Amino acid sequence: MNSLKSICLLILVSLLLTNCKNKESKELAILDTADIYIKGTMEAELTAPPFVPAPVGDRTAKKLLVNMEIIEKEGTMTDGVQYVYWTFGGSVPGSFIRTRVGDLVEFTLSNHPDNKLPHNIDMHAVTGPGGGAESSFVAPGHSKTFSFKALNPGLYVYHCATAPVGMHIANGMYGLILVEPAGGLPKVDKEYYIMQGDFYTKGANGEKGLQPFDMTKAIKEDADYVVFNGKVGALTGDNAITANVGETVRLFVGNGGPNLTSSFHVIGEIFDKVNVEGGDLINTNVQTTSIPSGGAAIVEFKVEVPGTFILVDHAIFRAFNKGALGMLKVTGEENKKLYSGVKQEGIYHPEGGTIQTMPDTNKKEVVANVVEKTLAQKLVDGKNVYMKTCFACHQSEGQGIPNAFPPLAKSDYLNADVKRAIGIVLNGKTGEITVNGNKYNSVMTKQTLTDVQVADVMTYVYNSWGNNKTNVTVKSVNEVKNSN
Numbered sequence: 001m002n003s004l005k006s007i008c009l010l011i012l013v014s015l016l017l018t019n020c021k022n023k024e025s026k027e028l029a030i031l032d033t034a035d036i037y038i039k040g041t042m043e044a045e046l047t048a049p050p051f052v053p054a055p056v057g058d059r060t061a062k063k064l065l066v067n068m069e070i071i072e073k074e075g076t077m078t079d080g081v082q083y084v085y086w087t088f089g090g091s092v093p094g095s096f097i098r099t100r101v102g103d104l105v106e107f108t109l110s111n112h113p114d115n116k117l118p119h120n121i122d123m124h125a126v127t128g129p130g131g132g133a134e135s136s137f138v139a140p141g142h143s144k145t146f147s148f149k150a151l152n153p154g155l156y157v158y159h160c161a162t163a164p165v166g167m168h169i170a171n172g173m174y175g176l177i178l179v180e181p182a183g184g185l186p187k188v189d190k191e192y193y194i195m196q197g198d199f200y201t202k203g204a205n206g207e208k209g210l211q212p213f214d215m216t217k218a219i220k221e222d223a224d225y226v227v228f229n230g231k232v233g234a235l236t237g238d239n240a241i242t243a244n245v246g247e248t249v250r251l252f253v254g255n256g257g258p259n260l261t262s263s264f265h266v267i268g269e270i271f272d273k274v275n276v277e278g279g280d281l282i283n284t285n286v287q288t289t290s291i292p293s294g295g296a297a298i299v300e301f302k303v304e305v306p307g308t309f310i311l312v313d314h315a316i317f318r319a320f321n322k323g324a325l326g327m328l329k330v331t332g333e334e335n336k337k338l339y340s341g342v343k344q345e346g347i348y349h350p351e352g353g354t355i356q357t358m359p360d361t362n363k364k365e366v367v368a369n370v371v372e373k374t375l376a377q378k379l380v381d382g383k384n385v386y387m388k389t390c391f392a393c394h395q396s397e398g399q400g401i402p403n404a405f406p407p408l409a410k411s412d413y414l415n416a417d418v419k420r421a422i423g424i425v426l427n428g429k430t431g432e433i434t435v436n437g438n439k440y441n442s443v444m445t446k447q448t449l450t451d452v453q454v455a456d457v458m459t460y461v462y463n464s465w466g467n468n469k470t471n472v473t474v475k476s477v478n479e480v481k482n483s484n
């Protein structure tokens, strides 16, 4: 009898002890999110703006597979103005990633074979060298995979961090990754994804045609366009985001920069809640929230009355003159008790919905029986190739960028050996070279060009900016190709 009693006691005590231990480990898990146990694997849903993937809800932490492809493509900045965007997932901003704290994110970054440049990704949600940038540097036609544990909840920016970093960001290489807390964010009725960015073009705002990136203006922070979601009018007219009276709207707002801080404001609304800087701190009853370049905020408000609410960067010339203007259209019953005035719809004229076009990647020439073009024709066609293919790195006047891209203007290296130069354009180049006394040790990716295009562009380069005026023939390009 006595021994039975003592056994009972023992069991009781040990039960109590294990109970305590469990409690302790649970608490620890909250303190140290690195210890959150993962259960199962799932593929991440990725969305283009202004949409976001489904909330994580109460799912357990998992291994989350994210597959993202970098695509360089021509798109529309505003009516009549084209721009070559570099994108994560085909959109600016890039695909929205939604994960939860404790997830082990396995990230695969692919660089489309038709792209011209190497890229990588730096995610502010990552704890690790370069935010992943060091593990994700990837050349066209290749992919890289790396993993990270999502340790801190919040809304984070991701961006490309390949040199020249400012240029990659300025061309649209940024997006948002949301790390939800355990149990998810509180439920709301509507969620949208908005990201501001500033753009720098050779021509002034509105100047027609394909506008190349302007490094000088970017360094001066003299933006031609400041826009939401990559272009003027991405959120106006038919592209406006919508809600119904009585609903709560949550906006995930990011700022890719590269330069300007956003004074984010919705005309006619007060933000009931703002997760300041995308973190845990919640401010209430906010009129305008400041979103730094490379930062974000979660903004929430209930819409009580119908009408069109204008989203702006309240640095107001940017809104009305440079494009940072969007619309939220709220439909439903009027509530005269809350707002009795004349409803003013459409007082701010939208620019109209412009359509993003896919690049024509199949513009390859047939090389059979090539008749050598006249020099004049080669210079015209060669310039065209240059502006589309080489310009991003070697710059408009072939001046290059110090420490990153060697000059083609008056380049001793170029002028010394035509065959070697043709080989570089055909095959790409890595390893140290010295151009005009300066050392470069970088990567020029292989360019996807036909022999005719190589002859044209090389002839253009040799006949520009003080070079030695070599006329590069298709035959010599062929010879270099076949000698390898």
Ligand code: HEC
Pocket (backbone or CB within 6 Å): 116, 117, 118, 386, 389, 390, 391, 392, 393, 394, 404, 405, 406, 407, 408, 411, 413, 414, 415, 421, 424, 425, 429, 430, 431, 432, 433, 435, 440, 441, 442, 443, 444, 445, 447, 457, 458, 461
């Ligand atoms: C991704 C950016 C990039 C693009 C696009 C690019 N280059 Fe280059 N280029 C480089 C880099 C980087 C080097 C130096 C490579 C090294 O350090 O080994 C280089 C080197 C060269 C050189 C030899 C060095 C010199 O300055 O004379 C030539 C010639 C050249 N590129 C021509 C071109 C032409 C023509 C095009 C367009 C068809 C082009 N490149 C497109 C990045 C680029």
Ligand SMILES: [Cu+2]
Pocket (backbone or CB within 6 Å): 086, 118, 119, 120, 160, 161, 162, 168, 173
């Ligand atoms: Cu990039």
